[in-house]
């Protein structure tokens with residue numbers, strides 16, 4: 001068996017220890033005689049799994065008691081609709097457009113009410129985070145929406161916008177659990193699991209209790225109401241049982257690693273190694289403003305498309321997989337989530353250095 005260094009933006013690398021443990025439990029989960037995949041979601045064994053997952057997540061993020069944790073399906077994209085359907089009481093919301101995912105969420109919200117784009121970085125291909133210190137927040141806005149880490153473009157909000165008292169909703173899909181966050185600063189956080197915490201198919205929502213409302217937009221299906229899932233402890237219907245089980249293992253792994261303070265340190269160290277190399281390179285160039293750089297997704301280019309393609313091809317042959325940039329932007333992108341070890345980034349930098357030297 002040989003594993004590669006997988007720089008995929010998602011589904012992405014998971015901790016090897018978690019995969020090994022899941023493999024060992026595959027045929028007989030702790031004396032139940034079945035795998036977690038084959039187990040009723042109403043069984044005692046599964047109840048323990050989902051409860052432990054929530055409790056470990058609460059520990060990691062110090063989630064206040066007045067916030068609910070939901071394990072849902074439909075990916076992060078489904079939240080683009082669920083957020084307005086459940087939160088748009090005044091039928092108005094403000095969106096900050098920092099990339100394709102924020103734009104999709106904004107467009108989706110426009111189907112349910114007045115979605116206002118109050119800031120955008122589209123003028124320079126989303127290569128920066130706009131100044132959000134004095135935004136024209138709408139008086140009747142039900143919330144202000146951000147995509148906190150922009151997976152495709154490699155930018156991150158290092159300062160949260162001043163929402164002027166409105167609830168902040170954040171898509172944290174690609175930075176979830178990569179560092180500590182103060183949950184109380186948000187009304188609602190959501191994250192697709194397939195980057196930092198588990199397999200695709202699970203999405204985690206952390207919502208302040210008062211935002212889990214009965215009076216949602218008319219016609220909102222039961223499955224798309226937060227309240228349906230909150231009232232049923234995420235067991236209204238069959239949840240993505242195996243995905244939640246793996247997320248739970250990742251949460252335990254994160255605790256064992258020292259929690260989110262420690263992950264932040266490790267992630268900063270990995271990102272610094274790569275950014276420092278990019279900043280001194282004569283061949284490779286980072287594509288975003290330095291102050292807004294993501295710790296998770298690092299896009300870079302050579303400036304020559306044929307050379308970019310050659311780099312992707314040769315890096316793959318060297319066991320460094322999925323370095324091709326997003327299909328809409330080209331170039332390269334290294335996603336260096338929690339589970340990417342330092343050695344992976346060291347190998348990548350050594351490979352880039354070698355690639356550069358060969359070209360004089």
Ligand code: PMP
Pocket residue numbers: 010074075076077078101147149150151152171172173174192
């Ligand atoms: N938001 C962000 C920040 C993402 O990176 C992605 C997927 N790459 C999505 C939303 C969409 O996620 P999904 O495919 O789970 O719907």
